Amino acid sequence: MTAMNRFELDEEATLPLYRQLYNQLRGAILRGELPSGDRLPPTRGLADELGVARVTVQQAYQQLATEGYVVSRRGAGTFVVDTLPVPGPDEQPFVPHLAPWGQRVVRLGDATQRAQRSTAGDFIDFGFGRSFPHIFPYNVWRRLLARYLSTDDVMLSRYGSVAGFEPLRAAIADYLRRWRGVRCSTEQVVIVNGLQQALDILARLTLERGDNVLVESPGYTDAFALLRVHGAHLVPLAVDDHGFPVEAIPDGLSARLAFVTPANQFPHGGAMPLSRRLALLQWALEHDTLILEDDYDGALRYEERPLGALQGLDERGHVIYLGSFSKVLFPALRLGYVVLPPSLLRPFIQAKGIVDRGAPTLTQAAVADFITEGYFERHLRRLRRVYGRRRRILVAALENELPCPVSYSTEPAGLHVMLALGDEYDEAAVVRKAAAAGVGVYRGATYFLQPDPPPSVLLGFSGLTEAQLREGVRRLAAALC
Numbered sequence: 001m002t003a004m005n006r007f008e009l010d011e012e013a014t015l016p017l018y019r020q021l022y023n024q025l026r027g028a029i030l031r032g033e034l035p036s037g038d039r040l041p042p043t044r045g046l047a048d049e050l051g052v053a054r055v056t057v058q059q060a061y062q063q064l065a066t067e068g069y070v071v072s073r074r075g076a077g078t079f080v081v082d083t084l085p086v087p088g089p090d091e092q093p094f095v096p097h098l099a100p101w102g103q104r105v106v107r108l109g110d111a112t113q114r115a116q117r118s119t120a121g122d123f124i125d126f127g128f129g130r131s132f133p134h135i136f137p138y139n140v141w142r143r144l145l146a147r148y149l150s151t152d153d154v155m156l157s158r159y160g161s162v163a164g165f166e167p168l169r170a171a172i173a174d175y176l177r178r179w180r181g182v183r184c185s186t187e188q189v190v191i192v193n194g195l196q197q198a199l200d201i202l203a204r205l206t207l208e209r210g211d212n213v214l215v216e217s218p219g220y221t222d223a224f225a226l227l228r229v230h231g232a233h234l235v236p237l238a239v240d241d242h243g244f245p246v247e248a249i250p251d252g253l254s255a256r257l258a259f260v261t262p263a264n265q266f267p268h269g270g271a272m273p274l275s276r277r278l279a280l281l282q283w284a285l286e287h288d289t290l291i292l293e294d295d296y297d298g299a300l301r302y303e304e305r306p307l308g309a310l311q312g313l314d315e316r317g318h319v320i321y322l323g324s325f326s327k328v329l330f331p332a333l334r335l336g337y338v339v340l341p342p343s344l345l346r347p348f349i350q351a352k353g354i355v356d357r358g359a360p361t362l363t364q365a366a367v368a369d370f371i372t373e374g375y376f377e378r379h380l381r382r383l384r385r386v387y388g389r390r391r392r393i394l395v396a397a398l399e400n401e402l403p404c405p406v407s408y409s410t411e412p413a414g415l416h417v418m419l420a421l422g423d424e425y426d427e428a429a430v431v432r433k434a435a436a437a438g439v440g441v442y443r444g445a446t447y448f449l450q451p452d453p454p455p456s457v458l459l460g461f462s463g464l465t466e467a468q469l470r471e472g473v474r475r476l477a478a479a480l481c
């Protein structure tokens, strides 16, 4: 073999030369290019050819010998060992078997529509589903995190509590009782790595393959995907301006779970009135159904105090309340919480322990201080002020600028508006024409489960300035004509 055309060493690389040579020799042995029994080139000759010190080659050979790839025979040289069962060069990479669960995950693909921010110069993107860094008090956050990063803090050298950092659970319980009308003790609050994880654990605990799950349509596609991989049979009900139409549940149907967004229906918008809430609780009682209440943006209402949670009306333990910090702090935090009825506490915490041993303590501790020291409520007030104003500007622009009647939920809440277009519109074409006119809007069809959904587009307003909101609607108007 000629060493020169086999090995290439880079003097500038940070990896030592002997390690580079070792890696290349090891690769050649494992790929079968240096077969069992072959003699490696003599160290002096190889060092000369490569232009390196002999000790570099000796160190590489020594490392290979220590790991059992080669043996040195005194006076004879260094040989690839005889006993290596290396694969032939043309063997195919191994494709592991996927269990039915894994196969369902692959079949579903990435079911979610991630809003992509265009980088084009003055493109106005009504993207949604993000938080916006200029509103979050990062200086406070950095200071709170730093508190727990001192080396003498014993908290970090231990596993945390599976159910969550106790002061955070207490702070959330207090917040939920005061602001969301949730009835709970600290013990009922469990911290999760985002609301999605709570859904995952609940689905594993309660669902059997083929079980009916009542869902809203349009609805939260990430929840649909998750419930489906756990084998759920989704039963969609078309929502109206007052959310989930309990009275439309087919007679004779039973369902293990119902997944609903009562405070602000996602993505249509609209709150569920008391009569429907009570009817849903009654239905759940009669059908042994658990209700999953997704309250991910329940704190973001702009004109009056947020509606109380459905959970607060539940006397019998049928409602599981799910909350998230993704919208009110930031999504990369991956922190959410679940308020469980006492009957589900133990199974849930045990499952969480088995799955991941608990959420990261460091960020939980910082969020606990963020809440108890008053920053959270101050931040919420600011979000409501800023987002509320942006929503009002968007809605005024929609009223004044659009050439045709459109409808949308008038509920002053959330981070986007879903515009129902007339039946004469082709939704995909509107999105394309809008992009060509320099404005990004998002297809509503993604969120519907029923075939041939009515044409609609989603406009997130939280990340745009007032001027951009107005100009964006002007461009959309041009695309709609």
Ligand SMILES: Cc1ncc(COP(=O)(O)O)c(C=O)c1O
Residues within 6 Å of the ligand: 129, 193, 194, 195, 196, 197, 220, 261, 266, 294, 296, 323, 324, 325, 326, 331, 335, 336
């Ligand atoms: C309807 C809905 N529920 C829940 C969430 C929050 O999920 P997570 O806490 O996993 O980020 C979102 C986030 O976008 C959402 O849109």
